[in-house]
Amino acid sequence: MCADTPEYKDTLNLPKTGFPMRAGLPKREPGWLERWERIGIYDRLRETAEGRPPFILHDGPPYANGNLHIGHALNKVLKDFIVRSQQMLGRDARYVPGWDCHGLPIEWKIEQRYREKGRNKDEVDVVDFRQECRRFAEGWVDIQRKEFQRLGVTGNWPEPYLTMDFHAERVIAEEFQTFLMNGTLYQGSKPVMWSPVEKTALAEAEVEYHDHKSHTIWVPFRIVSGGDAPMPAGEDDDYAGADQALLASDLQGAKVVIWTTTPWTIPSNKAVAYNPEISYGLYEVTGRPEECWARIGDRYLLADSLAEEVLGKARLQDGMWRRLRGVTAQELSTMTLAHPFRGLDGAEGFWDYDVPMIDGDHVTDEAGTGFVHTAPSHGQEDYDCFVARNWLDRMTHNVGEAGEFLSHVPVFAGLEIITAKGKEGKANTAVIDKLVEAGGLLARGRMTHSYPHSWRSKAPVIYRNTPQWFAAIDRPVGDGQDTHGTTIRERALTSIDELVTWTPRTGRNRLYSMIEARPDWVLSRQRAWGVPLTCFTRKGALPTDPDFLLRDPAVNARINEAFETEGADAWYKPGAKARFLGADYDPEEWEQVFDILDVWFDSGSTHAFVLRDRADGAPDGIADLYLEGTDQHRGWFHSSMLQACGTKGRAPYRGVLTHGFTLDEKGNKMSKSLGNTIVPEEVVKQYGADILRLWVAQTDYTADQRIGPEILKGVADSYRRLRNTMRYLLGAVAYYDPAERVVPAEMPELERYILHRLAELDHAVRKGYAEYDFQGVFQQLFNFCTVELSAFYFDIRKDALYCDGDTARRRAARTVMDILFHRLTTWLAPVLVFTMEEVWLERFPGEDSSVHLQDIPETPADWLDEPLAAKWAQVRRARRVVTAALEVQRSEKVIGASLEAAPVVHVRDSEMLAALREVAFEDVCITSDIMLTGDPLPTEAFRMPEIEGVGVVFEKAEGQKCQRCWKILPDVGQHAHPATCKRCSAALG
Structure with a gap:
């Protein structure tokens, strides 16, 4: 466009900038991190933001036990987008990072170290063991802190919150004591999800579902009495008016068939359930193939809709069986069955009890037989049926903490359901073999289905009856905070619908359905590293006795004071029981509870010791936002909701934002075995943290995101294009003097049009940041920079910027360029934290200078000009x-x-x-x-x-070509300066 001749080249107003096109982010970003720490940028923002409305994003604590994965990076960068954008929108956006430090994974690591050295954990002093766990967590906190900071995440890094801090442990204990005092805490013996590998109870949040291949068995239970109720008229014409003795005889010796995928629970069977709404029939075997456990003349009770399928599983083809008649619910209700192991040799009568038939709405005819084998010690619905009948004295205790049959169980004692390595033990096959021997099997098979696994060990779990401590979520909370409901469940459901904004909206539905259907919260774990359940029980008392639990504010206060100065280790020190009970209670009359709290109770309590107690917390103890992955609907969002509804009567957050999971480029789950993992550290080393941050900004985080080498190359290309725009802008405003500023009314239409677009974008950016739509914000800004600026406005105004003299047009263009600079750097600063700092310092160098100390400039309303x-x-x-x-x-x-x-x-x-x-x-x-x-x-x-x-x-x-501006015009050569046009000659003076 402009001449390259020696006499005119130096007369042009060419862009001047030292801003390099090659970013070199991996090498340069650490320098900016050091600079921000040196000038104390986070603390300076707190000082300047005093008096502003606060915005509190409460950090969901990652677990302190390993290097960061790409999901961590996505999560923390999203949080940083929000904190920085809210700050630049005029809020006091504080961010306190935190860590979850207690719990099984850390304890397991220390135990592994012991095993490698041949040591026995049980022989180590519990306080010493806990101190080793603490040191392990501290080491990983330091590592993860550096990794998060390297991503450019701002926050109060010198003073994070840790669930193992003494004050935190004190508050966790206090929050537990609130449940103790308000009547929602109780001890119950009921089936809970149990990890045989980790030897502890698990909460819903600690369980994930994976495909698992299970045994399937069809087991007949012989009818030993009942079934003699009269047949209602019209029920079955073939039998109407028949002799009642005949009716009784056709059921005597018949068998009710159940189906189960957990053969190991058969030794603990206590009932068989049916549904009065299901149509049942009595079926007789009339023929059989050679390999078949059924015999001619055998009669089976089955749901009519499932009979053909079940008999087919028993290898009985059409013509080998017939339906004798229907069986009524009234008949079923009077029946008593024999356990399939009744009379088993070597069992010494262990299973020689009657098995009642019970009705249950949970029984369906969608699969199985229409009858449900009921072992109340190993299933929630089974347990509920026994609770409803007040039959808890019939519960069994046949399975130990390692998932093994206990010594009192005949035949199967010592056999494991799940081994210590998380594999299937011998219990299932042993039970099946014994059923075959006892003539108690009709059919068997295998099926793959979704089955619960421990979130941490990845091993299958079992339902096991064991004494545990629970928070009752349907019991009235005796605290008088009934604004949002009288029970924890009511308060939680009200909070979800009335007090919380969900991004995306589907998060509401997910958490609502989970809390609507969930059982009581299992609070106790049989481990050592965590906050203990700080309570005492009266020796000899039953859990149902009014004086079973010690509820004394003075005792609680002594415990809490000790925890504040010594941490939760105080509970385990010699003489702790007498110390805390004080002179008012005889230690010999009370038992000290040594179970530890579910770690989800720890993280669920963070609203109290972070939001409520810290000076940089939330004024009302309620966060503006919780942000985590979708798995936290069953995790942190869930436990925080239950915990806060039990102690403060409502949700601890006003908003919840969830993001999806990170997959590889083909949409596959990342796995080390597949070699498709993307590690944040490697991305930062190759491209720089800003490229990783830009990837986050370009994705729809509400769904699952993909990342891989080709995707990152595309992100890097977008970055280069954006960097080129900023480089041009820096050159265009070089040596800009505010005295040049032109008011919009005196600008050419093109500049006023750009101001209009800036006003539109300002509205879109503010709205997008307010709604956490970072993808929308970046897309609009990227398109504006590359299409409307680089390919339109900059292209048009190059001529005026380079070749005009001190004209109103050039001053107007420079004014707009200056406005663009301030808008784009602050709009993009929450996303490209390093690059926008580099751009800012290129123009405004200085020890105290930083784009992150700026707010997004206010945009005059009159810039909008729709006509x-x-x-x-x-x-x-x-x-x-x-x-x-x-x-x-x-x-x-x-x-x-x-x-x-x-x-x-x-x-x-x-x-x-x-x-x-x-x-x-x-x-x-x-x-x-x-x-x-x-x-x-x-x-x-x-x-x-x-x-x-x-x-x-x-x-x-x-015409001729102007040797200065390269325009071809008729007047070139007719002015004072040779080979120039009128405009260029005037510019030369």
Whole structure:
């Protein structure tokens, strides 16, 4: 565009910047991190933000036991986007990072170390053991802190919260004591999900579901009595009016068939359930193949809709069985069955008890037999049926903590259900073999289905009856905070619907359905590293006795004071029981509970010791936002909701944002075995943290995201294009003096149009950041930079910026460039924290300078000009036709540059034509001249189908080429400075 001759080259106002096109982020980013720490940028923001409305994003604590994975990076970068954008929107956006430090994974690591050295954990002093766990967690906190900071995440890193801090342990104990005192805590013996590998109870949040291949068995239970109720008239015409003795005899000796995928629970069977709404029939075997456990004459009770399938599993084909009659619910209700192991040799009568038939709504005829084997010690619905009948004295205790049959169980004692390595033990096959031996099997098979596994060990879990401590979620909370409900469940459901905003909305449905259907919360774990259940039980008392639990505020206070100064280790020190009970209670009359709290109770309590207690917490103890992955609907979102509803009567958050999981480029789950994992540290080493942050900004985090080498290359390309825009902008505003500033009313239309677009973008950016739509914000800004600035405004104004003298047009353009600089750097700073700092310091160097100390500038409302925007939409449409026509000439080598052209533009619409005549259209099209006409479009005119009524006839520009600006004009050479046009000669003075 501009001359390269020696006499004029140095007269041009060319861009001046030292901003490199090659970013070198991996090497340079650590320097900015050191600089931010040196100038104390986070603390300075707190000082300057004093008095502003606070915005509190409460950090969900990651677990302190390993290096970061890509999901951690996504999570923390999203949080950083929010904290930084809210700060720059005028809030006091505090961010206190935290860590979850207690629990089984850390304890397990220490135990592994012991095993490797041949040591026995049980022989180690519990306080010493806990101290080793503490040191392990401290080491990983330091490692993860550095990894998070390397991603450019801002926050109060010197003073994070840790669930193992003494004050935190004190508050966790206090929060537990609130449940103790308000009547929701109770001890119960009921089936809970139990990990035989980790030897502890698990909460719903600690369980995930994976495909598992299970044994399936069909087991007949012989009817030993009952079934003699009269047949209702019309029930079965073949039997109407038949002799009642005959009716009783056709059921005596018949068998009720159950189906189960857990053969190991058969030794603990205590009932068989049916549903009165299901149609049942009595089926007789009339023939059989050689290999079949059924015998001719055997009679089976089955759901009619499932009978054919079940008998087929027993290898009985059509014609080998017949339906004798229907069986009523009244008949079923009177039946008593024999356990399939009744009379088993070597069992010493262990299973010689009667098995009742019970009705249950949970029984369906969608699969199985229509009858459900009921072992109340090993299933929630089974347990509920026994609770409803007050039959808890019939519960069994046949399975130990390692998932093994206990010594009192005949035949199967010592056999494991799940081994210590998480594999299937011998219990299932042993039970099946013994059923075959006892004639108690009709059919067997295998099936793959979704089955619960421990979130940490990845091993299958079992339901096991064991004494545990629970928080009752349907018991009235005796605390008088009944604004949102009287029970924990009521309060939680009310909070979900009335007090919390969900992003995306589907999060509401997920948590609501989980809490609506969940059982009581299992609070206790049989481990050592954590906060103990700080309570005492009266020796000899039953859990149902009113004085079973010690509820004394003075005792609680002594415990809490000790925890504040010594941590939870105080509970385990010699003499702790007497110390805490004090002089008012005899230690011999009370038992000290040594179970530890579920770690989800720890993290669920963070609202109290972080939001409520810290000076940089939330004024009302309620966070503006919790942000985690979708798995936390059963984890932290869930436990925090239950915990806070039990202690403060409502949810501890006003908003919840969830993101999906991170997959590889093909949409597969990342796995070390597949070699498709993306490690944040490696991405940062290769590209820099800003590229990883930009990947986060470009993804729809509400769904699962993909990442991989090709995707990262695309992100890096987008970054380069954006960096090029910022580099040009820096060059354009070099040495800009505020004295040059031009008010909008005195600007050319093009500059006022750009201001209009800035006003629109300002609204979109603020709205997008407020709604956490980072993908939308970045897409709009990226398109604006690459399409509207680089390919439109910058391209048009290069000529005025480089070649004009001190003209109003050039001053207006520089004014707009300065405005663009401040808007773009602050709009993009929450995302590209390092790059925007580099851009800012290139223009405003200084020890105390930082873009992150700035707010997003307020945008005057009068910049919006819809009529002007409509006019320029017409101008840009016409420009597209002209530039496309010139590209044809360039590709055909007719011209080398657009300044060689002076096209004739035919415009059918008079309004568009008038608009083009008002805006120096030749400058807009970057041609030396242009002719606008309303004459009809000639046949040879270039047109674009999508833009009707505009045609371009190519003409070459007439005149000579100005050696300074390269425009071809008739007046070149007629002015004081040789070979220049009038404008350039004037600029030269």
